[in-house]
Amino acid sequence: MLSYQHIYHAGCLPDIHKHMALAELLNLMVKKDKPLTYFETHAGRGYYDLNAPEARKTGEAAEGILRMMKDGWFSPTRPFLRVIQDTQSKKGMHIYPGSAAIAEYCRRPGDKMHLMELHPGEIKHLRSAFKNRSVNIQQKEGLAALLAIAPPQPRRGLIFIDPSYEIKTEYEELPVKIEKVLHKWPVAVLCLWYPLLPEQPHKGMLRALTALNLPKSGVFEVEFSPPPARENGWKALYGSGLFIANIPFGFEQKMSGITNTLTGIKKQT
């Protein structure tokens, strides 16, 4: 039974890292005059209400996105900040755009969007957020659904994988599944997020991913502060990582400013 709900963490420091990267990737990809497919395996609910009790309870948005906006960490011309501005003006200042909302903002008419989400509560929110939109939303296991559809039409595309890592075997299984997916859909840009935790479960996963020798692949990590000595689990999260394959031209340059800025940020909670 899945218990993770991203509303508790929406707008946290790792969200800023992954969502800025996602917006930069899509912004680069839509510059080419060819349609694309966006496929997300772990979509969440699309939009997050930062006034909700769950979001207030952890204070992670206050430590992340609210601080970022107040202190102006990034130029308002960055694609992610344009999504935030658009979301706030249309839905309210307290609404935070998650990955699906970012993709919806960036895509053009003709670009296809597939969103997978298993949690019964989250998918309800997701369906309601995207009603009347031409989006394929399914309550399915994300990687299995991806493997079944690969390669979709259009073949140009972005796969975004943002697991909750509730099941420890995910770290071992992801490289195996990613290899299969990219075997069927080799031109896809693939972006996988992972947490940096003191036990470093991501290290073995990265070794396995590196061994696949995927084309134009790289790792983008940011450490917010040293791991707290006495805390366990997600509370001890000290950084955010992205493994990306088929990195679009120009992305590394866009990302370096983001990494530099976030690396200097100290965790508060």
Ligand SMILES: C[S@@+](CC[C@H](N)C(=O)[O-])C[C@H]1O[C@@H](n2cnc3c(N)ncnc32)[C@H](O)[C@@H]1O
């Ligand atoms: C980290 S959250 C996603 C956040 C979202 N990507 C965002 O940025 O707004 C992970 C989500 O994956 C869902 N989930 C967990 N295991 C899944 C699976 N095997 N297939 C599809 N969804 C899954 C959880 O219910 C949760 O909503």
